[in-house]
Amino acid sequence: MAKKLMKGSEAIGEAAVQAGCHLFFGYPITPQNEIPEYLSSRLPQVGGTFVQAESEVASINMLYGAAGAGERVMTSSSSPGISLMAEGISYCAGAKLPVVIVNIMRAGPGLGGILPAQADYFQATKGLAHGDFRVLVLAPWSIQEAADLVQDAFDLADYYRNPVMVVGDGLIGQMMEPVEFYEDRKPIKELPPKTWASTGWKRDRPKAIINSLFLDPAELEQHNFDLKKKYDLMERDEVRFATYGSVDSADVVIIAYGTVARVCLSAIEALEEDGIKVAMVRPITLWPYPYEAVREVAAKAKDILVVELSTGQMIEDVRLALQRPRPIHFHCRLGGMLVSPEEVIAKVKAIKAGESEAMHYA
Amino acid sequence: MFSRQVTVLVGHFGSGKTEIALNGALDLAADGVAVTLADLDVVKPYFRSRSARYILAEAGVRLIAPEGENVYADLPIIVPQVRDILRRPRGKVILDVGGDGSGARVLGSLTDVLPTTNIEILVVLNFSRPSTPDVAGAIAMVHEIEAVARVRVTGLVSNTHLMEETTPEIISEGARLAVETGTALDLPVVAAAIHEDMAASVNSDLGCPTFILKRIVKPPFEVQPQRKTVGPLFVLN
Numbered sequence: 001m002a003k004k005l006m007k008g009s010e011a012i013g014e015a016a017v018q019a020g021c022h023l024f025f026g027y028p029i030t031p032q033n034e035i036p037e038y039l040s041s042r043l044p045q046v047g048g049t050f051v052q053a054e055s056e057v058a059s060i061n062m063l064y065g066a067a068g069a070g071e072r073v074m075t076s077s078s079s080p081g082i083s084l085m086a087e088g089i090s091y092c093a094g095a096k097l098p099v100v101i102v103n104i105m106r107a108g109p110g111l112g113g114i115l116p117a118q119a120d121y122f123q124a125t126k127g128l129a130h131g132d133f134r135v136l137v138l139a140p141w142s143i144q145e146a147a148d149l150v151q152d153a154f155d156l157a158d159y160y161r162n163p164v165m166v167v168g169d170g171l172i173g174q175m176m177e178p179v180e181f182y183e184d185r186k187p188i189k190e191l192p193p194k195t196w197a198s199t200g201w202k203r204d205r206p207k208a209i210i211n212s213l214f215l216d217p218a219e220l221e222q223h224n225f226d227l228k229k230k231y232d233l234m235e236r237d238e239v240r241f242a243t244y245g246s247v248d249s250a251d252v253v254i255i256a257y258g259t260v261a262r263v264c265l266s267a268i269e270a271l272e273e274d275g276i277k278v279a280m281v282r283p284i285t286l287w288p289y290p291y292e293a294v295r296e297v298a299a300k301a302k303d304i305l306v307v308e309l310s311t312g313q314m315i316e317d318v319r320l321a322l323q324r325p326r327p328i329h330f331h332c333r334l335g336g337m338l339v340s341p342e343e344v345i346a347k348v349k350a351i352k353a354g355e356s357e358a359m360h361y362a
Numbered sequence: 363m364f365s366r367q368v369t370v371l372v373g374h375f376g377s378g379k380t381e382i383a384l385n386g387a388l389d390l391a392a393d394g395v396a397v398t399l400a401d402l403d404v405v406k407p408y409f410r411s412r413s414a415r416y417i418l419a420e421a422g423v424r425l426i427a428p429e430g431e432n433v434y435a436d437l438p439i440i441v442p443q444v445r446d447i448l449r450r451p452r453g454k455v456i457l458d459v460g461g462d463g464s465g466a467r468v469l470g471s472l473t474d475v476l477p478t479t480n481i482e483i484l485v486v487l488n489f490s491r492p493s494t495p496d497v498a499g500a501i502a503m504v505h506e507i508e509a510v511a512r513v514r515v516t517g518l519v520s521n522t523h524l525m526e527e528t529t530p531e532i533i534s535e536g537a538r539l540a541v542e543t544g545t546a547l548d549l550p551v552v553a554a555a556i557h558e559d560m561a562a563s564v565n566s567d568l569g570c571p572t573f574i575l576k577r578i579v580k581p582p583f584e585v586q587p588q589r590k591t592v593g594p595l596f597v598l599n
Contacts, residue, residue, distance in 0.1 A: 005490040005524050007376055014492070030407045030436040034375075114407050114436050174408040175581050176376055178490075178524045262583045270585045336434075341585040 003178045008143045008168065009034030011179045012076065012102055013042060015150035018181050021072040021100070022048030025062035027055055027081060030114040031170040032104035035076040056081045060088030060101075067097035068210035070197025072154050076102035078170075079120050080111060086129035089163050093133035093227070094212025096196075098157035100150065101135075101165045104173035107336040115336020116170030118258060121313035124167050125287040132224055134231045135163045136238060137286040139257045143177035149284075152188050156238065159189035160230055161196070167286065169309055170336070171259045234288055241290035242282045243297060244268060250279035252329075252348050253301035255294060255318050257283045260307055260339055267344035278348060283314075294321035303351050303358075305329040307339055312359075319361055327358030363519060363553040363573055364390060366482045368448070368455045371519075372469065372511060373486035374493045374503050375461030378521040380411050382486060382555055383458035384418075384578045391421040396453025401427035402468045404438035405460035409579050417578075440468060448475040462493070462506070469511035482516050484552060487543065489522045489536045500543040518544050520554040520570065528557065530564045537568040 006014070013035050016024065024039040040050045053059040059075045066073040077085065082103045092099050103124065107117035124137045136156055140146035146168060153164040198208045214220035245268045247253075256264045261282040268278045281297050283290050294317075298304050304326060306315050312330050319328070331347045333339045350356040363369070364386045371379040383399060390397040399418060401411035411418075412427035419425070426447060428439045447455055459469055469476075485504050487494060494500045504515055522536020537554040544551045551570035561574050 003490070003524055003527065004492050004495075005376070005488060006492060010492060113434065115434065170408065171581055174406070176525070178527045259581065259583070266583055266585050338582050340582050345585070 003180045005176055006143060006179045007034055007174060007176050008146050008172045009104070009174070010038045011143045011147040012150050012166070013038035014181065015147040016074045016100070016154070017042055017046055017048070018185070019072065019151040019154040021074050021154060022046060023066045023071050023073040024048070024075065025051045025053050025059045025066070025073070026075045026077065027053050027059050029078045029081045031106060031116075031173045032076050032078050032102065034173070035102065035104075056084035057088065060085040060092070063099045064088060064092055064095065064097060064210075067092065067099045068095065068198050070194040070199055072098075072158070074100040074102065076104065078104050078106045079108050079117075082120065082123065089135065090129035090131045090133060091212045092163045093135065094131060095210050096161040097163070097210065098154075098161050099163045100153045100157055101163060102150070103165060103167045105167060105169050107334065113336045114170070116259070116309060116338060117334070117336060118169050118260065118309040119313070120167065121286065121308070121310055124165055125289070125317070133227060134234070134287060135165045136160070136234055136288075138164065138166045138240075139284060139286050140166065140168055140172060141258050141261050141282065143172070143175065144179050146172055147179050147181065151185065155187045155189045155191065158191050158194070160234060162230065167258075169258050169260075171338075238285060239288045239290050239292075240284035241293045242284060243279065243293065244282065245272065245279040246277035247279040247297050248300055249277060250297070250301040251277045252279075252303045252305050252351055253297050254278060254280040254305045254307055254344070255283070255314065256280065256307040257286065257314070260309060263339050263341050264307055264344050266341040267348065270341065270345055271348055276348060276352060289317045289321070291317070291321040294318060295323060298322055298326070303327070303329060305331065305347060305351060307331045307344060309333060309339070315359070325361050327360050329356050329358045363482075363484065363571075364454065364456070365552075366480045367451050368457070368477055368481040370457045370459060370469065370476075370481065370483040370513070371486055372459045372466050372483065372507050372515070373461065374488075374491060375405060375465070376491055377461065377486040377488045377494070378523075378555065379461070379486045380409065380458055381575060381577070381579050382519060382521065382573070383411055383456050384414050385573075385575045387418065387423045387456055388421050390454055391423045397456065398424040398426060398447050398453060399456045399458065400444050400447065401425065401458050402440060402444065403458060403460040403465065404440070404468055405462065405465040407436040411458045414578060438468070440471070445472065445475050448472060448477065451477065459511075462503075463510040466507040466511040469513060473512045476513065482552070483513050484517050484519050485515050486519045486521050487536070487540050489539050490524050490532065497539055497543050497546065500539070501546055504543070504547055504549075515549060517550045517552040519573070520551055520568070523557065528560060530560065533560060533564050534568060537570060541569045
């Protein structure tokens, strides 16, 4: 298929269709409205169904029903809308339902603003909702990667029978870049038939009951252990990251994800020209987090810099990765303001000159 | 292009109307022409003409757009000065209208003040965009915009590109499709927009005049020592 110039939102919508998702339920919120808008006209072309639900709560419960019937299904929203879906996402995790949720993050808290942010890191990776569950979190840095990861998200959701979330800051929703879809794309996992799905009982298999309610505590305990086994497998097999620059001997290693990492990469190239060696580790899965990669590159670097569009939510995972107290430098922009390459260059030079105040953790 | 007193840029979502409007306004201002740019985009929340307000002000272009914190609002705000400048145009006037029929609907509310002479209403076409993959899609887009905006389109602008991955062939093929669309609709292709970096390598015989663009609207990924930070949406250089 020839390359198209697509907004991130359009590419995410098309990626879902290419992955065989014929159902989308959602409720509008800026800056991701072009995802439902695109799918509202695209899905009927492939015999699919688009429903603008009455709320985010309704949307996620429509996903629960559709996934329970064995269909590939997606919703998308932006930060406050994801908060409203939280209960339903927990139900999907509890009922072992494969659903794909896209969060195009805007600045918060509260209504916040409509401009780009990465302030939902904790929400996505640590505390999405009640109960003992995890969602796999994928974080693209370009429109092409957003299209690729959305398609992977459907395979991963089906394989693990678990919600998968794709998070991008507002730029991933709104900017335009060339995108290519590959007609011969194969699933990234071997996917068995969904014999567990509620597709109508013909006495040819055990009844398929989709449920997250367990009255018997022993049964619920076992269910929790089973889920944990699944999350352990994800942690073992699904970690994704990319490294850049002088990973074997950096003056400074930058940890950044999403479009912020692209800004940092431009800074790294400029700094290398000035003879300053900088490396970067870019987590592509925010959960499971690439702890080992961060630890290995950081071990060979003099200083560590985290760059984020939040007040430092990812620092917690970087500290876990380091496994020992080390000063961490930090740079952020908030509220919808974006980090510029010049700011990153200045920060790295300040670190080199001993003029950047690091955070010290005992 | 920009040959009449009032230029209205319409077209599909993401076709490049804002980029062309900004380039046109800055070129005219550089030639000493008094120019007013009206941002009527009620469709996209980022990357609108109003985000270029500082560089426009510096160049002496008058910008009509929501002000204060409403610069960032995702609300369909049409400021009243738009009606005034259309009733009594002074210098050159450029209207940057939002994408697709939904964006062009705003124009429909201004038909009572739109001049009937000395005006060009141009549909910007990028055949690399999924909504207009071919001539039939472009024709449908022109018809949709004419219906909701209640205006007659007077010409087409060819703006087919793939950003950094644009090749001379992509530009030539886009111009060819634009001319074909123009022939089918009996409309002239008033210009083919070409990025300045590509200008030398594009076949000079595109079947229409060319309009050389600088890329103004872009995310802040590249190092730009002369960056004029114009808020969080995009940067100009």
